[in-house]
Every structure is written in structure tokens, then in C-alpha cells.
Amino acid sequence: MPSLRSILFRHLVRLGSLSNRADVSIAQLRASMEKGNWFLSLSVPCGTVTEPVSAGGVPAEWVLPPGKRRRGTVLFVHGGAFVMGSPRSHRGLVARIAAAAQLEALAIDYRLAPExxxxxxxxxxxxxxxxxxxEHCQASEAVLIGDxxxxxxxxxxxxxxxxxxEALPAAAVCLSPATALDGKGESLRTHAERDPVLRVETVGPLVAAYVGDHDPTEPLxxxxxxxxxxxxxLFLQVGSDEILLSDVIAFAERARQAGVTVELEIWEGMWHVWQIGAPWMPEATHAIQHIGAFIQRQLATQARAA
Known part of the structure; x- marks a missing residue:
């Protein structure tokens, strides 16, 4: 059962999120996300250090959690419907995941659509x-994460x-991932009123700006x-109330059928990328703890196999 804090947070998100409205521009969405107005926590745990870096020409940011760190690196790819977001907008989430995994994290500032x-x-x-x-680590010491x-x-x-x-990372973690961009998922319709963050009529045009002239069913x-x-x-987390639920479940099933090790967590009463609610929502904090534990298990497995 969702906590009282999550119920309150859900209402605040629905009221404050611009990504569920059709009357805002991409410029407004970007500005809102960078200010943290989308209930993204820009604050980081005490003792966290951030450093700008160029990752082969891609602007990026190191996020170094306090305390002793394990051997390994997280590469974090932020969300934002392909048109908004940055290492800054997701700094709080990245820092908390890095702390839970006891690893340094590299958050990248990739180029955005529609430009x-x-x-x-x-x-x-x-x-x-x-x-x-x-420049930094072996593939067996790397974990890719994206929301x-x-x-x-x-x-x-x-x-x-x-x-x-090419060498694949030790593991990957996906939070409420967009596994299909063709807009055919069942929960896009059935959960339209349940997800306080995303609406198809708002997100659809943003995704189309990224897809461009390509077929949205292309594998990449x-x-x-x-x-x-x-x-x-793969470690997948998705909320029971979000519009991407059916696509994430379908992806997990297809990956398992292909022989991929998949851990899928469906969090009851949660919505799109609820993990941003840490540290205020217990469900968000616990979800991040699960992410950290998964990463540690996978890196330990890789170390034993080396």
C-alpha cells in the first residue's frame, strides 16, 4: 500500500508537472526541469562531490558519493523525453544511486531533440x-543506468x-524505460488517468521530435x-500506475525468452520515475536501495569470474 507521503507527493507532482500538459513549449519544459520544478531533487547527499568532465567530447559530470567507494563506475543517462534534462536536473537522483551502490557515477549531457x-x-x-x-575502467566494472x-x-x-x-557492461539498470516509441502499448490508454507525470498527447510530439523521419519500430x-x-x-523498475507499464513488462518477457537475466520490479501505486521522490518518499528511497544492491551483486559476480 502506498505511503501517506507518496500519496501527498503524487498530488504535488500532478499539480506541478508540466510534462502532463499540452500547452507548454519545449523551452518551458527545459527551464522547469533545470530549476527542479518538476519535483526533481537538485540537492545531493552531504559530502557528494561533482566535477565537470569531457567524456570523449560529450559534456558530462562526475558524481562522487561520500565515504569509501567500491571498484566500478556507473554511467548515467538522464530522461526527459529526449528533449530536456541534463546532469544538473538529475544530480540528486544520480548522487543517491551512486551512494547506494558505493560507486562513482558519470552523468552525460547528450544532445537533445528537436535540434x-x-x-x-x-x-x-x-x-x-x-x-x-x-580512460577509466573495464567493461566488467561498468554499469549503465537510465531513466x-x-x-x-x-x-x-x-x-x-x-x-x-564491443565489450558490454557488467549490467544495466532502467527506471521506467521507454522500450517502444510507436505508441501502441496497452497501458498508454488504460493508465492515461493514473500516471500523474506523463500524458500521451503531451509526450507523443516530444518523442516524435526525436524519432524524426525514422520508423519508430526500428530496434534502436x-x-x-x-x-x-x-x-x-538487466534490472527494471516500473510503477503499477504509469503509462509505460505494459511495454516494460513486454520487454522483460521478451528479454527473458532471449536468455537474458532480468529482474523486474513493479512498484504498487507508483508512477513514472517515482525514484526522484527520494529522500522524501520511502518508496523512492527503498527503490534506490534495491538498485544499489543489484549493482553490487552484479559487480561482485564479475569480480569472482575474473
């Missing part, structure tokens, strides 16, 4: 990952790396329709 449609954001994600392996559109980019990056015969745009064999272990 830079597909495949620009994917190319930047791949460039940053390759830089990370070249929403960032989850889509993480999955697409895995497919592109596999196709190119809609990983749900891809051949998923050979991917690393």
Missing part, C-alpha cells in the same frame, strides 16, 4: 561509454555495442522489437 534528432543522443551515449572504458528516455538510450546502446562486437528506437539475445543482466 539533434535520432541518432544523436545514442551516438553520444556510445561515445561516453567508449571513453569510459578507454525514461535515458532507459531507452541505455537499451539501444547495449544493442549497438553487441552488434558491433524501440528495443522491445529487437533481438535481445546476449545482453547483460
Amino acid at each position: 539533434h534528432p535520432f541518432p544523436a543522443a545514442l551516438e553520444d551515449t556510445l561515445t561516453a561509454y567508449r571513453w569510459l572504458l578507454r 525514461s528516455a535515458g532507459g531507452n538510450l541505455v537499451l539501444a546502446a547495449l544493442l549497438a555495442l553487441r552488434a558491433a562486437g 528506437l524501440s528495443p522491445l522489437y529487437a533481438d535481445l539475445h546476449g545482453l547483460p543482466p
Whole structure:
């Protein structure tokens, strides 16, 4: 049963989120997200250090949690319907995940649509990952994480790396990922009034700006329709009340059928990327703790196999 705090937070999100309104411009959405007005926590845990860096030419930010860190690195790809968001807008979420995993994190500032449609954001994600392996860690010590559109980019990056015969990361984590961009998921309709963050009529045009002239069912745009064999272990979190629920469940099932190790968590009463509610919502804090535990398990498995 959802906590009282989450019930209150849900109402605040519905009132304050611009991404569920059709009367706002991309410029307004971007400004709102950068200010933290979309209930994104810009604050970070005490002792967190952030440092700007160029990841092979892609602007990025190191997020270093306090305390002793384990061996390994998180590459974080932010959400924002491919048209908004940045390391700054997601700094609080990245910092809390990094702290839970006891790892340093690299958050990238990929190019946004509509100025830079597909495949620009994917190319930047791949460039940053390759830089990370070249300059900082081995693939077995890297974990890719993304929320929403960032989850889509993480999955697409895995497919592109596999196709190119390049080293895959130890694991990947996707929070409310957009696994299909064709707008056919059942919960897009059935959950239209339940998700306080996303509405199809608002997000659809934003996603279309990223897709451009491409077929939205192309595997690198809609990983749900891809051949998923050979991917690393995946950890997926999705809320029971969000419009992307059915696509995430379908993706998890197809990945398992392809032999991929998948852990899928469906959080009752939660909505799109509720993890941003940490530290105020217990469900958000607990979800991040689960992410950290998964990452630690996967890196420990890789270390034993080395």
C-alpha cells in the first residue's frame, strides 16, 4: 500500500508537472526541469562531490558519493523525453544511486531533440561509454543506468555495442524505460488517468521530435522489437500506475525468452520515475536501495569470474 507521503507527493507532482500538459513549449519544459520544478531533487547527499568532465567530447559530470567507494563506475543517462534534462536536473537522483551502490557515477549531457534528432543522443551515449572504458575502467566494472528516455538510450546502446562486437557492461539498470516509441502499448490508454507525470498527447510530439523521419519500430528506437539475445543482466523498475507499464513488462518477457537475466520490479501505486521522490518518499528511497544492491551483486559476480 502506498505511503501517506507518496500519496501527498503524487498530488504535488500532478499539480506541478508540466510534462502532463499540452500547452507548454519545449523551452518551458527545459527551464522547469533545470530549476527542479518538476519535483526533481537538485540537492545531493552531504559530502557528494561533482566535477565537470569531457567524456570523449560529450559534456558530462562526475558524481562522487561520500565515504569509501567500491571498484566500478556507473554511467548515467538522464530522461526527459529526449528533449530536456541534463546532469544538473538529475544530480540528486544520480548522487543517491551512486551512494547506494558505493560507486562513482558519470552523468552525460547528450544532445537533445528537436535540434539533434535520432541518432544523436545514442551516438553520444556510445561515445561516453567508449571513453569510459578507454580512460577509466573495464567493461566488467561498468554499469549503465537510465531513466525514461535515458532507459531507452541505455537499451539501444547495449544493442549497438553487441552488434558491433564491443565489450558490454557488467549490467544495466532502467527506471521506467521507454522500450517502444510507436505508441501502441496497452497501458498508454488504460493508465492515461493514473500516471500523474506523463500524458500521451503531451509526450507523443516530444518523442516524435526525436524519432524524426525514422520508423519508430526500428530496434534502436524501440528495443522491445529487437533481438535481445546476449545482453547483460538487466534490472527494471516500473510503477503499477504509469503509462509505460505494459511495454516494460513486454520487454522483460521478451528479454527473458532471449536468455537474458532480468529482474523486474513493479512498484504498487507508483508512477513514472517515482525514484526522484527520494529522500522524501520511502518508496523512492527503498527503490534506490534495491538498485544499489543489484549493482553490487552484479559487480561482485564479475569480480569472482575474473
